[in-house]
Amino acid sequence: MFDYNFHWRPVMKNLPDLLEAGLLTLQVAVLSMVIGIGIGLCLALIRMNRNGVLYWLATAWVELARNTPALFQLFFFGFGIGAFGVHLTPFAIVLAALSFNCAGYLAENFRGGFQAVPETQMRAARSLGMTQWQTYTRIIIPQVFRIVYHPITNQMVWAVLMSSLGMLVGFRELSGETQFFASRTFRIFEYFAVTAVIYYVIVKCILAASRLLAMRLFRY
């Protein structure tokens, strides 16, 4: 049944390259999360106000990001906007698609978080003499953050997993690099098996880090 010889040596030889590509994966994921959180927060705030063109734009963004495949979004940033003469580098394509997707998903989480904080707290804080800014930064945001902490962690994991699509637009992150080496040596299974392990370790590290951080942040 097993007349296949596993050759792990070429993989081990390229392991440093793969790990370096893993860092690139992490980099693009973190960057897209930072952008995604920023835009997602804006989208959530805009959608809560329910007025004007901005509301419809934000809603369109959120619904498009949530209801189409990530691969479609990637292709759209890859080839779709090429129709208008915009050509991005593979890194920019992946970053744009990931940020677009993360922003859409996070916006819904943020909106849920804001809605979970009773409106009366705002009025209570204001009547205690806090300014609007103080109320947001000291009362509302800390509570919202606590609620959206887990969704953000999940989204971070998704961002890492989704960045693997980069290999389809020629981006040499972990998956792209793996495919590059695999197609050179035809040791496809071995290379992708090692890559799967690396992804697993990355995801576990993120989850562990998030749990440790949560213990430190949410002591009270």
Add this chain to the structure above:
Amino acid sequence: MDQTISFFSGFTIKDVWFLGEAALRTLWTSVLSISIGTALGVIFGWLLHEGRILAALTLAPVLDIFRSVPLIIQLVLFYNFAPIVGLNLDPFWSGVVILTIYTAALVANVARGGIEAVGRPMRRAARSLGMSYWQDMRHVVLPIGGRAVFPAWVGVALGVMKDSALVSVLGYVELLKASQILITRTQEPFLILSLAGAFYFALSFPISRYAAKLEKRWAQ
């Protein structure tokens, strides 16, 4: 003597038919893997709930792997692994197998959540009314727990439907692969990608809206 061969030709009505066929293949792949995967996932969820320590040490980590490794890597890995153990699967069946396991891994958690959503006192009450274990499962846990996690299940199913686009890496011509082929020929990326995106959106948006509405109604 002015003979030229044209590599590119415009978008015709026949191409819409081509896309439509591919969309049906996307649907068929998703329906198949979602239905089998859900059945498996419910069994896994039940095992996770009833198996306690044993399941937590064996089944849970295995399912966790499928959630921590990018789907695209799983697909490539399985597609290249199957021949090693003597299975000759075409891209379609490889895709369905992996999507099914992936669905099962996601649904298992949802199903366990559903079983645990039914309070222990309620289940004791059912048993002390003379119901057997399976009667309790069928007439108490299924309607109450099922209702609690139905929206989450819809989310998983739609996610798998969207992720089925990844089977294209194995060369299976589903909707996104078909649009890629057409883009290469017609050089009209924006139009074709919009059509493909519209299909996914038209499928996913109403269902997710409906699920959200149900969730709201059931929450009251």
